[in-house]
Amino acid sequence: MLRVSALFTVPGDAVAGAAASGHRPNRRTVLAAASSLCLYEAGMALNDYSDRHIDAVERPDRPLPSGRIAPGRALAASAVLTGAGLGLAAAAGREALLTATALAGTVWAYDLRLKHTPFGPAAMAAARGLDLVLGAAATAPALPRPGSTGPDSTALRSARLRRPASRPRRISGEVLRAAGLLGVHTFAVTAVSRRETLGASSAVPFAALGTVAAVAAAAGGALGKNGGRTAGQARTCDQVLAAKHIRAAKHIRAALAAAYAATAARPLAHAVLNPSPPLLQRAVGGGIRATIPLQAALSARAGRAGAAAAVLALLPSAARLSRKVSPT
Template sequence: MTGEEREGVAAWAELLRLPALFTVPGDVLAGAATVPGRPGPHTLWAIASSVCLYEAGMALNDWADRAEDAAERPHRPLPSGRIRPTAALTAACALTATGLAFAARAGRPALAVAAPLAATVWAYDLGLKRTPAGPAAMATARALDLLLGAATVSGRVRPALSSATLLGTHTLAVTTVSRHETRGGSPLTALTALATTGALVLGLGRRCSGTEVSVGARQLPAYGHEPARPLRAALAVAYAATAARPYFHAVLNPSPPLTQKAVGGGVRATIPLQAALSARAGAPVSALITAALAPLAARFAKKVSVT
């Protein structure tokens, strides 16, 4: 590979925020854990769909922000000229179409969730993120991504609503902090995100009712919920440790660098949160698979920014 080709690959990795990609599969796995049944080939199609739609949002985000980035972040791939705006928009369209095609392969219920997910991604990038509804739209997209996993396995999403709410709340906090990361945030915003993290840790300690099945007159965990309790506790601690420290630093000094670190910490904390949600639903294998993505995300984050 020539130097020019390597530079091109690096530019696309930056545009697509490669480290953040590892926060995506855990959405589907956490959703699948909440419903009866086991993840199978259809779940892999759903994960592929989720990855494509997420990356479509990354490409579309930079295309929509190219004028703002030219003033505030001229080093980004589009304003720096390393990637043409038309190429980024084409990639966003192609990734969206591919994501929906993969969802169709996962089944009609999966497509029924993926379609509004794609619409939410485009609505956010093309307008909603500049309005007060922006963080809520991003939270909705993450919640829908988790519901995609539940719909793929069983065709039902109701058992996954509790987990989707917890994940969406975390995303709401991170997105709210990120709204002014280039100019610096406010101590109150970071403090609210810190408090939200504490509340979510408490929520992770509550039993996930969606995974219980009836056996005679008794209610039993569908996937061995009780043995997963120590794992759930460990993952909840990992989530709190990953998110809380940078939030606390941003509370003390909401400067642009520390606000950006708070956003990065919040993004990385998504992985242990997803893993904890899987463990909470009684799926330790899915939890461990998701948790294993964290070191990869951390490794790539040293080379490519997640924000």
């Protein structure tokens, strides 16, 4: 019921959010990732509770329609996991708790009301985007409250005096861009998943395939603030080294974006040729796993190659476990 093979796609949201915020992952990032895992599993249990009557017809072997788990227990598990997720987010800070609350509300609204409406893919996309924002909100240092004391508060006040127009921000434009790319990918995968038990026209996976290509192109691009200097513009030794670093980072981003595209595109291409339920389900599974290299590409795009490598290392385990436990 909890689709443990899909869990490997969750921690990378927090890591990519931390990277996009311009900070290294820290203890609060771990709390955000743990909160995300709880909220994700709450959504899985709530999804099966909401779809138990549909699954009784389409997937009678699922835990609820088969009678292995009582509906009330699934609902209770969703509530407990949601509470745990919010508690972990609260430990990461006020902004993290506010973001996690919005995420939890989106998850419950999707499973109980929006899933089978035209707004379903958008709600799922919003949930993934908010999950990345949660990582950014938890990781970045908090602004001091009026009258607060301590070294962090002093440093931030001093920075504010030196540069009055510069306020530390947790949710920067880069965080929103990264969340948007992750959300667009999720929208495409969700649109395909809505037809995975019935079959669809080739137009559905074909549109998703085009979306994957667009997201890969955007994820492989450079940040505006880092991509302006080229080797030809370098003048000093430090500038030459910086230019070489930029080129290397560009190659890493391109490789990770290509890995994302390959993971998602191959099963989608098969589904375009034959949009039957088995191939659509494979396409959805591939799209879910492709979230991992996409998160890695977004982390590298923000200049965090180490974080990108840590996220990408989750992909082999996700692929192996998905052969035993379906992520859909």
